[in-house]
């Protein structure tokens with residue numbers, strides 16, 4: 639169980655970002671379009687050049703090769719990549735229970751990638767990422783392509799895993815109602831920094 643600690647991070651227009659996300663905690667991040675939410679997640683995942691420090695428990699980002707860091711601190715981008723012909727080829731471990739929990743059909747692992755809708759892709763990308771057993775999660779609008787029922791199903795599934803596996807989670811979200819449902823704390827990008835918001839019940 640580890641805390642994700644971000645200290646004095648700067649990337650693009652964002653400066654002096656300080657944030658600690660505790661084990662099992664969901665911190666939502668919002669901000670206007672282009673304010674730097676995705677870039678901040680990419681910096682924490684060590685995908686883009688940035689200054690400052692990021693640490694997961696005792697492990698410093700700067701002490702670990704990028705690919706190993708990203709196995710632990712897993713970024714799930716808004717648009718997922720699919721490079722094999724079928725869904726199942728992207729998974730080393732498959733679970734019918736996960737498909738069911740995400741509202742996907744039982745034979746989805748046999749589907750060609752070309753038939754996936756954007757919502758199916760989004761849910762399968764989450765299942766794929768979580769199957770690698772990350773230690774922290776960076777979620778970039780994980781329900782952007784989903785209808786209301788699927789959104790709430792995915793939220794519940796993610797919340798259970800985050801709590802059970804005690805994953806510190808930074809979750810980019812636009813909608814106040816979603817933030818109220820999932821967040822323990824909420825920060826908004828203001829004046830090139832992040833500002834904590836009062837939580838609505």
Ligand SMILES: Nc1ncnc2c1ncn2[C@@H]1O[C@H](COP(=O)(O)OP(=O)(O)OP(=O)(O)O)[C@@H](O)[C@H]1O
Pocket residue numbers: 650669670671672673674675676677678686
């Ligand atoms: N690699 C890069 N180099 C320079 N500027 C970039 C780079 N990637 C993104 N930007 C710019 O940084 C700004 C923030 O981009 P980012 O994708 O983080 O926004 P966002 O808050 O996630 O927006 P949205 O809600 O629209 O997805 C944008 O102006 C974007 O054009």
